[in-house]
Amino acid sequence: MRLSSKKFLDYFTNPHSTEEMPVIDRHVMKKKKFYLYKKGVVLCLITIIQRKCDKIVMKKQENDEQMEKKFAIVKNGAKMEEKAKDTMGGGRMQYEGQICRAPMERGAYMLPVAVGCSYNACKFCTLFKHLQYRELPIAQIEEELQRVKGLNGRPRRVFLGDGNAFGMKTERLLKILKLVREYFPDVAEVNMDATVTNIQEKSDVELKKLWEAGVRHLYLGIESGLPDVLEWMHKDHNTGGSIYSD
Template identity: 60%
Template sequence: MEYEGQICRSPMERGSFSLPVTVGCCYNRCYFCDLFKHLRYRELPLEQVEAELRRVSGMGADPKTVFLGDGSAFNLSSERLTRILAMIHKYFPSCRSVNMDATVPSILSKTPDELRALSENGVRRLYLGIETGLDDVLTLMNKCHTQKQAYEAAEALQRAGITYDAHMMTGVAGRGRGTENAGALAEFYNKTRPGRITNFSLFIHKETPLYDMVRRGEFSPADELENLEEERALIERLEVPAAYDGIHDFVPFRLRGDLPSEKESMLRKLDAAITAQRKKPQVFAVA
């Protein structure tokens, strides 16, 4: 398989077949992200997409789940997505689920009829970056949507029968605002009911605009202790049934479980991690 750039997908898609249909991210202006800065966004030719499907099918593969890459494949027009879905079902007759990353604007750009048609043709899950529940933080991070628009997108997907999974980042609101952000996120998730929540705790890379904001004193990062405390505040407030996966780069801790059935055990693990971290020097996920 030819894949330009690095493969970026949710850990929930580790068993899926990755099919590139675009290169890069259609937005690519979030201040915290460096994943696609070196790439020029473009749609791959349908002939190239079909050639890859034909190659894999010819090897005897028939995956049940396909993940469309790259960073925001749902930005493709409904017509183009429908053509790709038809090809997937032609070469992979056992496929029952086609998933991909999406942006809020890419959802809102499609009509209710288009969303329903995509659902009927196999689109099952969209991964949405709902990193924060605070509008001022969305603005600070130069996200491409408001909280109101995020609610509208989640509602549109629900009506179409498409599940959305949320990507979030503890620490994104900055020092001293972890509990506030946890409360706002819990409120959003409890109302919109994502199927899964993945926490990629904020890592500030030196090649991002956010790193420059830290250097200029325009953003004060939370340390990893506060990130763990924010994660605990979120889990404690969540009422929605969802799978949760929390990943931290700078502390040796990962939290996974099903809500609400495993909430108490998850809170105990967080309490232990927080107690241990309080005994250590401050650690900031900045490099």
Template identity: 60%
Template structure:
């Protein structure tokens, strides 16, 4: 299948078979994001999805994980998702785990019986853009949920037996609020227990609405030193068992590990990076 747009998925899904079932993002209004601005969201026809499954099956593939794309496949109706899950089982009888991106509203829109049925038919993990632990920052970034709504969605996923993985962005709260955001995120994660946390440390592209907020003085970006310090404050406060992957585009640094076993090594690596960054001119992730 020719993949329309750019492939967008968590680095923790790099070994999965990517199966497009939608194009673009059903929300597509977050002020920091330009990944899907050029695409019109739509659902792909079921026969097109089945054709791709047949093609890969006939190649002899037996994936352990299938990742449903694009930006928020869980927005599909429960009925359509169950049809896709049935096709996956038909072409891959080994019953691979099925993961995808989701929004908080896409979880809350489904009944508890539907969530349980999706879990029983193969949905294993949902990647959710939590981004920040601060409600005023969620509003500023024009996210599609509030913190209480995110708590409710995650609680319902746990009850249904679906694991949630969280995406966050150090720097999203702006200059001077890194540690505050880290504390709020730690409180949220200690309560909601994600399986994995992926930190796409913020960079601001000129094509995003957030760039306009910077230009008119309504948002002041944190520099990369503060982003590293925020990441350290978060790791220090987390009291959960989870995998962590932190990616930074504007400084040559990546933090990976498992909590709590790798905490000491992760903090040591952060301390080294912070000390090195303090010796350099300030770097702001602004394109």
């Protein structure tokens, strides 16, 4: 028995109808319900897939934007490096000799102020044997500071190279420290290598001035507490200079 659409809708929308639905029509309705259920499930799946696709597209757009930003930063950095190269004739630090410093200084900005070691006679040290000691011109030191500033460098700690930078005259050291402050006001400390004799040769007033100008750590090669070992190693100090007592 076939059921007209209108009749079917009546049964379907009016469950309190007193009229008994014919068995065959119940079967048709069941089939229709099942069809509607399937259609609903398919629609849900389509909606879920659509949302997922939207999310993927949005994520891709975000990634593209981030990549563009990163690319712009890199391009900007490259431009600044080029500018520094143009103004200073080279984008890299000019360094003569081997870089050697205490591990604690690995994060510090190493600013060369001299080549080699003014003493250069310790028996065991081969770092600077092949180099003639000389102090770098102040103009060259300033060029190096300009180079790093041009690259947007903002060091908090500076290490003055080379062998025994603290052996330089106090006036020269103060000039360099002033330049460091001018270019990088955020620098919290300036450190360097020294010999025991370098320190002994400076007066208390000089040491105080250097402290006030930012010097904080001096790295010393005391090497031994035995006078004969120090002598044999050609160190420039004896135990009298390196052992402190009140």
